[in-house]
Amino acid sequence: MTVLLDTSCPDYQLRVNTRARHVRIRVTPLGEVEVVIPPGFDPAAVPAILVKRSAWLRRTRDRMVQSSRALPETHGLRPQRVELLAVGETWQVEYAIGLSRKLLESRPACRLTLISDSPAQQTARHLRDWLQKRAKEILPDWLRKTAAELDLPCKQISVRGQRTRWGSCSTQHNISLNRNLLLLPKETVRYLFIHELCHTQHLNHSIDFWQEVARHAPGFKTQERLLRDAARSLPLWVHT
Numbered sequence: 281m282t283v284l285l286d287t288s289c290p291d292y293q294l295r296v297n298t299r300a301r302h303v304r305i306r307v308t309p310l311g312e313v314e315v316v317i318p319p320g321f322d323p324a325a326v327p328a329i330l331v332k333r334s335a336w337l338r339r340t341r342d343r344m345v346q347s348s349r350a351l352p353e354t355h356g357l358r359p360q361r362v363e364l365l366a367v368g369e370t371w372q373v374e375y376a377i378g379l380s381r382k383l384l385e386s387r388p389a390c391r392l393t394l395i396s397d398s399p400a401q402q403t404a405r406h407l408r409d410w411l412q413k414r415a416k417e418i419l420p421d422w423l424r425k426t427a428a429e430l431d432l433p434c435k436q437i438s439v440r441g442q443r444t445r446w447g448s449c450s451t452q453h454n455i456s457l458n459r460n461l462l463l464l465p466k467e468t469v470r471y472l473f474i475h476e477l478c479h480t481q482h483l484n485h486s487i488d489f490w491q492e493v494a495r496h497a498p499g500f501k502t503q504e505r506l507l508r509d510a511a512r513s514l515p516l517w518v519h520t
């Protein structure tokens with residue numbers, strides 16, 4: 281028997297990261313291949329690396345397809361429901377053909393209507409944009425209130441779709457929040473706010489920083505774990 285191996289190079293996205301020391305290959309939750317290279321690395325060398333890793337890539341993608349089949353109805357590219365745990369809202373999602381707008385929102389009923397006659401990934405992107413809008417309406421005010429309550433400073437607040445962080449704080453006390461926080465439980469979002477606000481006092485993860493955190497959030501270890509776990513189990517549609 282002859283086994284033919286597919287060793288052709290897959291499509292991939294290339295990123296240069298100034299902090300990267302090695303070439304890093306990653307399969308995104310949507311099954312796309314992303315290659316991160318350090319500055320000065322020759323991009324022409326990437327295809328050969330991917331061909332060498334093709335068996336691993338195929339296994340990883342197969343595993344993702346399998347697990348996406350088992351996703352609950354809130355977690356696929358066309359979710360039936362969106363649960364904004366942070367604010368206790370459950371939105372029913374409907375799909376309709378021939379909509380002139382990309383997304384219709386009916387607020388009192390908590391109902392969203394999305395176009396169903398376009399590719400799932402494109403439709404999911406409209407949902408992701410809606411989440412961004414909702415997060416901008418909710419998160420900054422909430423963070424300001426928490427800052428006032430804790431008597432900690434906070435200047436500008438931005439809301440974005442960071443891939444690897446729930447939030448960050450700059451030396452100027454500007455805080456950046458991840459829109460996907462809306463999908464997490466209220467206490468976990470409040471904890472993330474406390475974490476970032478404490479960075480206005482200590483811009484590192486030193487013992488002093490954690491002591492400050494513990495003063496405001498005694499259960500911080502549990503919340504840190506919840507944040508880590510939540511990052512791994514976000515719905516597929518937020519990754520579009």
Ligand SMILES: [Zn+2]
Pocket residue numbers: 475479484485
């Ligand atoms: Zn931190």
